[in-house]
Amino acid sequence: MDIGPMAVEHLPAVLDLGHRVYETSALPYTSWSLTAAAGHLDSPRSSCRVALSGTRVVGFVLGSMGFEHRDDWGYMEWIAVDPGLRGHGIAGRLVRECCAGLEALGASRILTDVETGNTASLALMRGSGFSENTTVMYLERRVGPER
Numbered sequence: 001m002d003i004g005p006m007a008v009e010h011l012p013a014v015l016d017l018g019h020r021v022y023e024t025s026a027l028p029y030t031s032w033s034l035t036a037a038a039g040h041l042d043s044p045r046s047s048c049r050v051a052l053s054g055t056r057v058v059g060f061v062l063g064s065m066g067f068e069h070r071d072d073w074g075y076m077e078w079i080a081v082d083p084g085l086r087g088h089g090i091a092g093r094l095v096r097e098c099c100a101g102l103e104a105l106g107a108s109r110i111l112t113d114v115e116t117g118n119t120a121s122l123a124l125m126r127g128s129g130f131s132e133n134t135t136v137m138y139l140e141r142r143v144g145p146e147r
């Protein structure tokens with residue numbers, strides 16, 4: 001399994017893997033799209049990596065410098081591993097490589113966000129040196145006949 005920089009030719013496979021593993025009809029994954037993926041790749045200060053089995057994309061992580069108005073914070077926003085290859089440390093390696101890239105770009109801290117029910121992602125991030133900061137909860141108010 002090789003981890004390397006993500007390139008434009010990986011975009012279709014990255015987009016497809018994301019669509020297979022993210023529930024895009026529900027928060028917090030509703031923004032997964034070609035624009036979301038390409039935006040990271042297109043950023044001049046990005047740290048995007050793919051895990052490759054031969055030429056097949058089996059995992060990815062998308063991170064870039066800049067979080068809201070903080071240019072010196074890195075944001076590791078999206079990560080996924082092919083369901084058939086989980087539990088082998090691929091995501092851990094992707095996180096390490098992404099963070100090393102963001103540090104090299106001058107990050108003074110690196111942010112990520114995890115849905116509280118996502119035990120795999122929480123374990124991954126805690127095991128990779130991340131700890132809880134601010135908690136934000138989405139609240140919704142249903143509108144219309146389907147209340």
Ligand SMILES: CC(C)(COP(=O)(O)OP(=O)(O)OC[C@H]1O[C@@H](n2cnc3c(N)ncnc32)[C@H](O)[C@@H]1OP(=O)(O)O)[C@@H](O)C(=O)NCCC(=O)NCCS
Nearest residue numbers: 078079080081086087088089090091092120121123124127
């Ligand atoms: C989260 C995800 C990327 C983890 O990928 P992975 O390659 O299986 O993770 P790793 O094998 O590198 O495991 C990393 C750590 O998380 C732990 N972990 C992984 N899956 C776990 C699970 N289902 N339950 C508990 N812990 C888990 C591992 O034990 C390991 O801990 P360690 O470092 O203490 O040994 C993968 O489950 C995934 O793609 N999920 C769907 C997409 C997603 O939710 N992405 C996050 C939001 S963008």
